[in-house]
Amino acid sequence: xxxxxxxxxxxxxxxxxxxxxxxxxxxxxxxxxxxxxxxxxxxxxxxxxxxxxxxxxxxxxxxxxxxxxxxxxxxxxxxxxxxxxxxxxxxxxxxxxxxxxxxxxxxxxxxxxxxxxxxxxxxxxxxxxxxxxxxxxxxxxxxxxxxxxxxxxxxxxxxxxxxxxxxxxxxxxxxxxxxxxxxxxxxxxxxxxxxxxxxx
Amino acid sequence: xxxxxxxxxxxxxxxxxxxxxxxxxxxxxxxxxxxxxxxxxxxxxxxxxxxxxxxxxxxxxxxxxxxxxxxxxxxxxxxxxxxxxxxxxxxxxxxxxxxxxxxxxxxxxxxxxxxxxxxxxxxxxxxxxxxxxxxxxxxxxxxxxxxxxxxxxxxxxxxxxxxxxxxxxxxxxxxxxxxxxxxxxxxxxxxxxxxxxxxxxxxxxxx
Numbered sequence: 001x002x003x004x005x006x007x008x009x010x011x012x013x014x015x016x017x018x019x020x021x022x023x024x025x026x027x028x029x030x031x032x033x034x035x036x037x038x039x040x041x042x043x044x045x046x047x048x049x050x051x052x053x054x055x056x057x058x059x060x061x062x063x064x065x066x067x068x069x070x071x072x073x074x075x076x077x078x079x080x081x082x083x084x085x086x087x088x089x090x091x092x093x094x095x096x097x098x099x100x101x102x103x104x105x106x107x108x109x110x111x112x113x114x115x116x117x118x119x120x121x122x123x124x125x126x127x128x129x130x131x132x133x134x135x136x137x138x139x140x141x142x143x144x145x146x147x148x149x150x151x152x153x154x155x156x157x158x159x160x161x162x163x164x165x166x167x168x169x170x171x172x173x174x175x176x177x178x179x180x181x182x183x184x185x186x187x188x189x190x191x192x193x194x195x196x197x198x199x200x
Numbered sequence: 201x202x203x204x205x206x207x208x209x210x211x212x213x214x215x216x217x218x219x220x221x222x223x224x225x226x227x228x229x230x231x232x233x234x235x236x237x238x239x240x241x242x243x244x245x246x247x248x249x250x251x252x253x254x255x256x257x258x259x260x261x262x263x264x265x266x267x268x269x270x271x272x273x274x275x276x277x278x279x280x281x282x283x284x285x286x287x288x289x290x291x292x293x294x295x296x297x298x299x300x301x302x303x304x305x306x307x308x309x310x311x312x313x314x315x316x317x318x319x320x321x322x323x324x325x326x327x328x329x330x331x332x333x334x335x336x337x338x339x340x341x342x343x344x345x346x347x348x349x350x351x352x353x354x355x356x357x358x359x360x361x362x363x364x365x366x367x368x369x370x371x372x373x374x375x376x377x378x379x380x381x382x383x384x385x386x387x388x389x390x391x392x393x394x395x396x397x398x399x400x401x402x403x404x405x406x407x
Contacts, residue, residue, distance in 0.1 A: 031282075034290075039282040043275050051267050051274055061268035065277075068268075072278045076285040144261035163258050168221055180204075184212035188247075191254045198257055 024091035025084040032079055043072060046095055053096065053164035056148055057103050057156065067106065071099040089171035096165035097175040100157060147197035155190035158183055205229060214244050218251070 022030075022038075024045070030038035050071065055064035075098060082094055148156055154176065161172045173183035205213055205226050216222050217230045234241050267274070302309075 034286055036279065036283050036286065040275065040279040043278040043282070044271075047271055047274050047278070048267065051269070051271075052262060055268045064268040065274065068274060069278055069281055073281055073285060076282055141261045141265045144257060159254070163255065169216060169219075170221070181208050181212055184208065184215050187215060188211050191250045194254055194257065195250060 028079070028082065028084075028091055031076075039072075039076075042091075046092065049164045049166075050095065050099055053160050054099055054103065056145075056160050056164070057100075058106070059145065059149055063106070067099065067102045070102050071095065074098050074102065089167060089174075092165065093167050093171040093175065096161055096167060100161070100175055143198060147194055150197060151190055151193055154178075155186045155193065158186040159190040159194070162187060210240065210243065211247065214240070214247050215251075218244060218248055 022041075024042060027038040027042045027045075031042065047068075051064060051068050054067045054071075055061060058064055058067065075095065078098070082091070084090060148160075151159065157176055158172055161167050161175060162169075165172075167175065169183055169187070170180060172187075173180045176183065178186075204216075204222070208216070213222075213230060217227065220227075222230065234244065269277075
């Protein structure tokens with residue numbers, strides 16, 4: 001099952017007969033009160049886009065899984081600091097901001113260059129599908145991974161936050177810590193470069 | 201406040217416009233510009249195509265790619281960490297002791313302590329000269345300070361009385377008193393006091 005995100009973060013209209021699910025913020029309140037099931041529901045809700053985001057960002061399955069867990073531990077550590085009235089973009093933006101920080105921390109601690117080389121090696125060696133699975137889709141996937149790996153890190157972050165996190169540009173600018181104009185410029189360049197690489 | 205449009209480049213404005221992230225005022229202004237500028241309209245279409253194409257590329261890649269770990273496993277692991285975190289927090293949380301009400305106002309406690317310390321100091325100061333020195337020199341003959349003080353005090357009292365009587369200076373009278381060997385008279389008086397005490401005791405015993 002793929003992530004149902006698009007590059008337009010407008011939420012889809014829900015069916016009128018559907019029972020309204022509790023919001024992220026309501027679940028967070030329950031989690032604050034010690035409800036583990038609320039935590040499980042939150043994890044389930046954001047698991048797929050968050051894992052894919054981290055996987056595309058760091059390029060390693062093992063590291064993505066590790067960072068996913070670290071992100072949730074960090075959510076628990078800073079649970080009391082989340083203020084839904086002040087945090088722009090709500091819980092999801094906050095969650096992706098934490099995940100981005102975790103990835104940045106990892107890069108900082110392990111050395112960016114080394115990590116980038118390792119990611120590329122993983123992309124080309126370990127995680128590239130073997131001959132038996134080399135289907136058209138898998139080839140496309142490999143090509144995309146390489147294309148994403150070739151994007152400058154700041155452009156990659158903006159593109160992936162937009163696609164997997166469904167964050168608004170204002171929230172993305174806040175998350176990566178740059179002016180809105182810069183975030184929009186990075187997005188534009190990332191889309192152009194990705195298209196260019198994929199067409200090669 | 202300056203409009204957002206004046207701070208952004210055209211492509212940036214169009215990206216915000218096509219994803220409906222502009223304010224109503226800015227949006228109306230962009231629509232007005234689009235109505236009059238064919239080049240801008242073409243740019244908008246180009247960006248829209250680029251956005252849709254990028255989304256399609258990513259969606260296709262995700263459709264053929266598996267997650268780093270299965271969703272169930274990832275959820276289970278993350279949930280277990282949350283549960284563990286809550287457990288650790290519950291164990292680490294100290295048992296809250298109810299605040300005991302103070303019997304007296306809070307400020308009375310430091311005040312009382314300070315007063316007690318002051319009294320203790322004054323008592324010590326007052327008795328300081330009466331206690332014998334603990335470390336005497338090898339060739340020092342100990343003379344109780346009390347007797348010297350008593351004699352000196354008596355001499356001074358005598359001098360004061362004489363000063364009052366004769367309206368002379370205190371030093372002159374003290375000199376006079378010393379010349380008249382008042383110390384010897386005081387010793388004699390003390391001996392007389394001892395004698396009286398002895399005689400009183402013996403009388404009481406006889407009774």
